[in-house]
Amino acid sequence: xxxxxxxxxxxxxxxxxxxxxxxxxxxxxxxxxxxxxxxxxxxxxxxxxxxxxxxxxxxxxxxxxxxxxxxxxxxxxxxxxxxxxxxxxxxxxxxxxxxxxxxxxxxxxxxxxx
Amino acid sequence: xxxxxxxxxxxxxxxxxxxxxxxxxxxxxxxxxxxxxxxxxxxxxxxxxxxxxxxxxxxxxxxxxxxxxxxxxxxxxxxxxxxxxxxxxxxxxxxxxxxxxxxxxxxxxxxxxxx
Numbered sequence: 027x028x029x030x031x032x033x034x035x036x037x038x039x040x041x042x043x044x045x046x047x048x049x050x051x052x053x054x055x056x057x058x059x060x061x062x063x064x065x066x067x068x069x070x071x072x073x074x075x076x077x078x079x080x081x082x083x084x085x086x087x088x089x090x091x092x093x094x095x096x097x098x099x100x101x102x103x104x105x106x107x108x109x110x111x112x113x114x115x116x117x118x119x120x121x122x123x124x125x126x127x128x129x130x131x132x133x134x135x136x137x138x139x140x
Numbered sequence: 141x142x143x144x145x146x147x148x149x150x151x152x153x154x155x156x157x158x159x160x161x162x163x164x165x166x167x168x169x170x171x172x173x174x175x176x177x178x179x180x181x182x183x184x185x186x187x188x189x190x191x192x193x194x195x196x197x198x199x200x201x202x203x204x205x206x207x208x209x210x211x212x213x214x215x216x217x218x219x220x221x222x223x224x225x226x227x228x229x230x231x232x233x234x235x236x237x238x239x240x241x242x243x244x245x246x247x248x249x250x251x252x253x254x255x
Binding site: 030032059067069070082085119128129131132133 | 242
């Protein structure tokens with residue numbers, strides 16, 4: 027029974043490049059969350075998506091960041107024109123569709139911007 | 141808006157000693173409460189959660205936590221720790237509103253177990 031999968035696990039980009047982070051939720055889960063963990067800090071909520079819909083993006087930076095969760099395929103967090111301050115661990119979590127449910131976390135993608 | 145304060149950024153203890161990791165929260169609405177553990181270079185694993193009912197919640201790996209509504213606290217305890225408990229521990233809350241909700245995390249407490 028596969029858990030939440032994220033790839034790549036490590037990503038290195040130079041300033042100005044684009045970063046694409048992928049998240050495959052637990053099979054049957056239709057809710058996906060993205061969180062960012064800056065060095066020596068806790069996790070901060072970025073965005074909450076259901077299939078083909080963004081439900082809450084209150085934690086997303088206004089520029090350069092976007093997220094999607096298409097009908098088919100993984101959820102994608104996209105960061106355009108990366109800067110050094112984007113270096114962090116990005117975690118995806120998923121939960122089932124019905125009622126209140128626990129969020130299950132993936133192993134994270136560690137983004138390093140040179 | 142909700143916030144979570146973990147009162148200790150680092151807690152060193154000796155193996156087989158008891159430990160308490162403190163968590164206080166602030167919220168204008170009722171919340172669900174969680175403790176997650178993060179081992180080095182890994183994702184978060186759920187230790188335990190409080191949704192309703194008994195205020196004493198038991199989780200995995202021998203951990204338990206007690207919800208205290210009047211003190212808005214949800215402290216994590218273990219009566220006897222092992223070297224393998226060395227990790228970062230995060231307290232989190234979410235709104236009790238309908239449907240799935242985002243988690244608000246504390247800053248984390250680094251638990252170090254010394255032999």
